[in-house]
Amino acid sequence: MPRVIECVPNFSEGRNKEVIEAIASGIAGTDGCTLLDVDPGASTNRTVYTFVGSPESVVEGALNAARVAYHAIDMRKHTGEHPRIGALDVCPFIPVQNVSMEDCIDCAKEFSEKLALELGVPVYLYGEAADNEDRKHLPQIRAGEFEGLPEKLCKPEWKPDYGLAEFVPNWGATVVGARTFLVAFNINLLATKEQAHRIALNIREQGRGKDQHHIHRRMRLRPGRMKNVQAIGWYLDEANLAQVSVNITDYKSTPIHMVYEEILKDAQELNLAVVGSQIVGLVPLEAIIQVADYYMEKDNLFILEEDQKLRLVINRLGLNSLGPFSPKERIIEYMISEDKEGPLISMDIRDFILTVGSRSPTPGGGSVAALSAALGAALGAMAGFLSYGNKKFYELDAKMRKLLPPLYKTMKDLMSFVDADAAAFSEYMLASKLPQDTEEDKALREEAMQDGLMTAVHVPLTVSRITNSMWPTLKELATVANINCKSDLQVGVRTLETAVWGTFYNVMTNLKDLKDDEIKAKVKKEIDAAVHLAQASCAEILSILDGRNE
The missing domain is CATH 1.20.120.680 (Formiminotetrahydrofolate cyclodeaminase monomer, up-and-down helical bundle)
Known part of the structure; x- marks a missing residue:
């Protein structure tokens, strides 16, 4: 079996079509890399790219994308709903097939070293690649965002892992890591940004800060209800609705349906309508089947075929609400697999x-x-x-x-x-x-x-x-x-x-x-x-x- 690593770089550009396509071309044009998904967002002003390849190929593919972004993105002009610290905001490497987490850590460090050396930008390591325990979690590194970076770089404790502690105005900094699959899952609400964020504070593992408990008297007693969940609330102008934007860092322990149902409870308590959801980027098949199994058991349904289980999930979560959810284009196993059926079993x-x-x-x-x-x-x-x-x-x-x-x-x-x-x-x-x-x-x-x-x-x-x-x-x-x-x-x-x-x-x-x-x-x-x-x-x-x- 070939060695396959997934790379999911997030670039701080979601509106300029030419820039988005140029970065995509940089990845797709790299030998050994297969670009699986490009997911731009106008309100977040951010594009998530997903590609796979051998360990050597994904490092080169990420570098090619960064080279394009360095000349095309100017962070001094960037605004958007999503937290960010740099033009290439975050770049994780994820094991897929016949590789270990150590292989992904090696990729993260090799990429970071080359990025810092060639472009002269500061780079931080997070996740499994982090040597510093205080940098394991992405929100800790991104605190203060791009605007707070000049002050942050002056602090000894925030010396970059690679590159100089110097502010690069057009770029900012990049966070590179190694991790398991992360499910980016957004739940749509007919609500305000503040209401969506209120729910995000309720469910995310981090909970509320000390200054946030006054927001809602009934809610303040149950902060941080869900492990392995990062969340924020924002408003999508192009869709005229709010979202609770969730990153599930361990979907096996905290499945997608559990997050959806918890948000549904809070929305009902606030008399808010939930109008579907959205998966950003790709998702493992196992994570979707978990959802199917939950609703099958909950409603006493009997379904055997995989494609019918997928239909059930798409319907129950409203995954088509902001655009079509095509399993062949959104589920990682379907994207990287060759023809599942061999020549003999395919014969009549x-x-x-x-x-x-x-x-x-x-x-x-x-x-x-x-x-x-x-x-x-x-x-x-x-x-x-x-x-x-x-x-x-x-x-x-x-x-x-x-x-x-x-x-x-x-x-x-x-x-x-x-x-x-x-x-x-x-x-x-x-x-x-x-x-x-x-x-x-x-x-x-x-x-x-x-x-x-x-x-x-x-x-x-x-x-x-x-x-x-x-x-x-x-x-x-x-x-x-x-x-x-x-x-x-x-x-x-x-x-x-x-x-x-x-x-x-x-x-x-x-x-x-x-x-x-x-x-x-x-x-x-x-x-x-x-x-x-x-x-x-x-x-x-x-x-x-x-x-x-x-």
Whole structure:
């Protein structure tokens, strides 16, 4: 898997289209960088750019953007609703794929050093990149904003991490960091700026300052209700509404829906209308699915398909209120992924069968075993669906809501292994064709072949694990499911047993050439146990089904 880091620079320009596009071009024109999103705001006078690339590429992409901004933005003329300290106000690096937080910290420090050296601007480190505990949080560094920077730079405790402690009038300062995903989430209110900010003070972790408790007698007793939340209230002239603008720094601990519901409570207490919300930049898929799960549980909804869950979230949060929310353009996983479906699973049935029956060694038994497992799971899911939402079996609805999701998810998960098995074989064959001219060549070839064999063992072993995870669910389903699906379940469990046997044969044929005896013994023990479990479970479920004659 390629190494991918996300970079989200925020520039203090949201109105001049030419400048916004020039900065975007600086990023997009960098080799190895993919610009995913450009999100300008007129009232905030700020544009958030999101791009991804290798560690080396994202540093260069951020530098190219900064070079454009240095000549195009003059902070002496800047006004806007959003707090800011410089032309390139903040530039975080975020791990996405096959990289660590340490990698992002290295990027942040390399970028900071190069930025300060080339442009002669002061740079502060924040987040995980900060060496100074007092600079971990962005609001602490940005306090006083651009206007207070000349005085700030004179204080020893605010000496920049990179660059000289000298005020650069056209630029200000830049804050660079490394962090996990931050969700920028704005909730729309038919209210004044002051009312929106009042709610922001209620919910943000920082709460109110000492001089802010007089604002509202009832509210002052509950400041800072939400962990991992930064918030401010502002007014959007172009939309004629106010917003509580929120940064959620840890969406796993403080989900989006929790923030939305808390703001909704405060708005209702103040008799203010909430009219949708807005996600700025990109958002992780997990953060959106969290919201779907919450409203599904809250309203007792039963939804399996991912795209339907996304529709539910868009509707409940009003994410289309200020512009279309397109999941393919706003969810990070969708943006960086290549085609999710491999060439084999994308084939129609006829072509797949003909390809298996050709002279090509792939797809072979491993791919067929994975497909068999997916089909077995599919028959289980079918039996569940035909037992759900049917007036004749209405008493089973609650149970089917419990049994269907794991079967349906497993069915979809197994599909990817049809191509994974063929890819594992190709990896091994490529390794076998490496040169053997020198002793070093031979050693490298042997190492690559052993790695290829490990992959070829791991793929079917994983398929056996996933397949065997379904037996408890299928046993419960066989006991109560629509009797008209009896034969379908019988075929399904036999197919799953066959799939596990298929994984056994594929594991064993590759295991014999592995040189690590300890791994061989461990894998052999596991795959033997997998076959025994599949045989016993299949027999037990068939017995249950044979006993059902009603």
